[in-house]
Amino acid sequence: MNILLTGGAGFIGRWVAKRLLDDGHDIWILDDLSNGRRENLDEFADHPGLRSFIEGDIKDEALLGDIFAVHHFDICYHLGASINVQDSIDDPRTTFNNDTIGTFYIMEQCRKHNVKAVFMSTCMVYDRCTDETGITEAHPTKPASPYAGAKIAAENMVLSYYYAYDLPVVVIRPFNTYGPFQKTGGEGGVVAIFIRNKLAGLDLNIYGEGTQTRDLLYVEDCARFVVEAGYSDRVNGQIVNAGLGRDISVNDLARLVVGEESCIKHVPHIHPQSEIQKLLCNYEKAKSLLGWEPAVSLEEGIARTEAWIKTSHLM
Structure with a gap:
């Protein structure tokens, strides 16, 4: 086509x-x-x-x-x-x-x-x-x-x-x-930013309490x-x-990325009025109509993304 x-x-x-x-x-x-x-x-x-x-x-x-x-x-x-x-x-x-x-x-x-x-x-x-x-x-x-x-x-x-x-x-x-080719700076997604900061030895800053979840x-x-x-x-x-059909708090995501908590910090939220506290996808419609479902787990996806950021010298 x-x-x-x-x-x-x-x-x-x-x-x-x-x-x-x-x-x-x-x-x-x-x-x-x-x-x-x-x-x-x-x-x-x-x-x-x-x-x-x-x-x-x-x-x-x-x-x-x-x-x-x-x-x-x-x-x-x-x-x-x-x-x-x-x-x-x-x-x-x-x-x-x-x-x-x-x-x-x-x-x-x-x-x-x-x-x-x-x-x-x-x-x-x-x-x-x-x-x-x-x-x-x-x-x-x-x-x-x-x-x-x-x-x-x-x-x-x-x-x-x-x-x-x-x-x-x-x-x-x-x-x-999230994944390879996502920006790792301020305009990037939370996974890419967390991985970049981990690799660069920087703190992982979380907006607000970090209890908000993302799918x-x-x-x-x-x-x-x-x-x-x-x-x-x-x-x-x-x-x-x-x-993915699975949500994770930003706090738990940071721990998953970095492996320990000493470099995890909380900072004031830049737009608390627009925060969505819990996001969890039900993808049954996509599965029914398209035969689609996710194939890559969060852990595998994070590993692939970290490997890409390392090879791309984006730390």
Whole structure:
């Protein structure tokens, strides 16, 4: 197939690109490099299936119009977005424009050219989990940050194209994803930051009490989920979760990464009003409709991520 991947130079996008190339598709990647890095794609520079890398903005309607008109895509995997919760609190306009308005421009091209859209949302749209059965797709949403609010707005718009135009779309909500190629600095995820600090001999700083829990999904499992959602007609018009199905407190995660507690410190939370105390994924819908379930345990995923950070000299 001919496939457009927005945000393909990003952390998850890079792994989605690899999966699509391994499956034999021709892909075009659109990324403005505000979050992604061109070097994430170096491995594929000579791959015949990577037809083009386009440095551009999803809000550039003329650019989108040209790309869609020329290449006759079968699927658009739309991962391009502003993804940082604190940035959305500090500057909600940028997040809304990228995540909601930018998604609208993508959807208009998909409608015009009858291209299936796979929209990457987030578990951050959910209210806290209240029991051990986990968060299903029917769980209440709560826009606790402008990031979550922008994603909820975009989700509803994407689904409206299914109902109004019979356009094949799916909204996917992966839980907290980690693994190789994730940034290890302030914009990175908690696993990557903890591992980097451990290797550098630095303290592991935990926001707040550290009792908040996260369901951590290894990136290759996430990429497999994203790609399969595009292949299947069974999820058209649906919202689908993906996660490990196991949550862990940030305190316990820090102990798992570092092995002892002397370097674990607690610091004031930067956005306590937008914290979700418990996140635990129920992925039964993905298992039922896609035959998907995670293959990599948290312990194995952390080991793989640490090995990658060591070899990449990101300490």
